[in-house]
Amino acid sequence: MKKKVTFIFLVAFCIQLIVACCNCPEPTIYQYKFEYVAAFNVDNSKANPIISESPIPRKAYGIKLQIGLRQLAMRNHNKFSLLNQVCAFDCFCGPDTTITPRDTITALKITTVANFNDQYPAGSDVSGLFKLLRSDTYIAIDSVIAKPDIYFTRTDTKFLELYLLTPPDRAEKYSFKIDMVLSNGTQISASTKPIDLE
Amino acid sequence: MNKLLLAPLSLLCAWNFAFAQSEYKPIQFFYRPSIGAMFPMRSPSPQYISDNLIGNKFQKLFGQVIDVGFFYKNFGLECSIVLLPAQGSESRHSKFVNAVNLEYASEYYASVSSGAMYNDMSGSTDPQARGGIGPAYKVERNRFVFVGRVMADVVSFDTDWGTAQLKQKGTNELVTINWRRERPVIDCFTISPSFTFAYRVSRRIAIDLDVGSWLYRPDIIYVEKTTSAISGNATTKEYRSSHFMNDVSVGLGIMVVFK
Incomplete structure (x- = not known):
């Protein structure tokens, strides 16, 4: 009997020795909820976009969405096991910290507060006129809903850059309201300060 | 009058010294490494941004690592391999970025995220290789050796691909x-006549000077694809260069006579 037990432990030890080639720390997993959203006017006329309250060229207007997060819980995956938790076949350790959202965004809508043009009077949904910039490519705003990894983050604040690709016909003062609906039914919203688009 | 006689006499002595009956056995087999410089008589590419992505534009110095000649009497066969180390890819990268800026800086912020990515990401050089074989003819006079040859070669050099991200002002x-190019490597058939003038400092060793010409016609096609992020429209334009090249090479080396 003793020999069998020793044999089993030896086999487990050998497997662990072979499989666990590096000693990676156990990852800490945080969970968060969306706390608030803030919207800023962005001037994209220069090399890099800047938050601005000065008049912005119509063709270079954008909105920077700041999504604030609040940590809800911390989970630690320390479980007893004969085998190392990180059964890595190479020596690349994953991130020490993983942050996942509790809720996902199920709707994202941008409405114009002022008359945008004849087609879009005040209060119209102008989400289709904006696009999200991601890795030097403009993607549809609906992608935020389809791909939650866009706003999955490892920091406590996430920024999304939305750019107006169809400028208004007239140079006037404009303001936009952003509404986000979360999977738990919560609705959070923000508005940009009225800005002159020249 | 004496001085007038002395001049032709000296020339006659020098002539006799140079072309007198050889005190060395005729060369049958030699190995001839050398180093030198290559001078392209014209640019291989169509004078555009993509020029900076063509490896051989920056390859001037060469090392003839292998050159062996076998002779029967005065006729023989010679084969050689020449390597031209490329300039560092960092330097090519900066030249590429400068060319992009020069073309687009008035309308776009090109320096923000423009760049070139190379096949060899390690940043080390990718040597250009030239190798060939051909008939040779030699004349030996005492210590002087003259070899003329016409070789059929292959010139092989790398090209890079580049990407520029431009932000409109x-x-x-x-x-x-x-x-982009479909194939990063360009191989060209080459005819290269060359001449070697060697002076034998000993039975086994000679110092030689090479002058050669490499005639080839590379067919370089770069496809420029421009994509607008807002409209999603893409346009392509082709830059093709297919003209005769003549690279004149001058080298200095050692001829090791084995037999």
Whole structure:
């Protein structure tokens, strides 16, 4: 009997020795909820976009969405096991910290507060006129809903850059309201300060 | 009058010294490494941004690592391999970025995220290789050796691909421009006549000077693809260069006579 037990432990030890080639720390997993959203006017006329309250060229207007997060819980995956938790076949350790959202965004809508043009009077949904910039490519705003990894983050604040690709016909003062609906039914919203688009 | 006689006499002595009956056995087999410089008589490419992605534009110095000649009497066969180390890819990268800026800086912010990515990401050089074989003819006079040859060679050099991300001034427009070739390596058939003048300092060793010409016609096609981020439209333009090249090479080396 003793020999069998020793044999089993030896086999487990050998497997662990072979499989666990590096000693990676156990990852800490945080969970968060969306706390608030803030919207800023962005001037994209220069090399890099800047938050601005000065008049912005119509063709270079954008909105920077700041999504604030609040940590809800911390989970630690320390479980007893004969085998190392990180059964890595190479020596690349994953991130020490993983942050996942509790809720996902199920709707994202941008409405114009002022008359945008004849087609879009005040209060119209102008989400289709904006696009999200991601890795030097403009993607549809609906992608935020389809791909939650866009706003999955490892920091406590996430920024999304939305750019107006169809400028208004007239140079006037404009303001936009952003509404986000979360999977738990919560609705959070923000508005940009009225800005002159020249 | 004496001085007038002395001059032709000296020339006659020098002539006799140079072309007198050889005190060395005729060369049958030699190995001839050398180093030198290559001077392209014209640019291989169509004078555009993509020029900076062509490896051989920056390859001037060469090392003839292998050159062996076998002779029967005065006729023989010679084969050689020449390597031209390329300039560092960092330098090519900066030249590429400068060329992009020069072309687009008035309308776009090109320096923000423009760049070139190379096949060899390690940043080390990719040598250009030239190798060939051909008939040779030699004349030996005492210590002087003259070898003339016409070789059929292959010139092989790398090309890179480049990408520039451009941000239009005053708008949200982002433009991506790619420069690509279907095959990164260009191989060209080459005819290269060359001459070697050697002076034997000993029975086994001679110092030699090479002058050669490499005639080839590379067919370089770069496809420039411009994509607008706002409209999603892409346009392509082809830059083709297919003209005769003449690289004149001058080298200095050692001829090791084995037999």
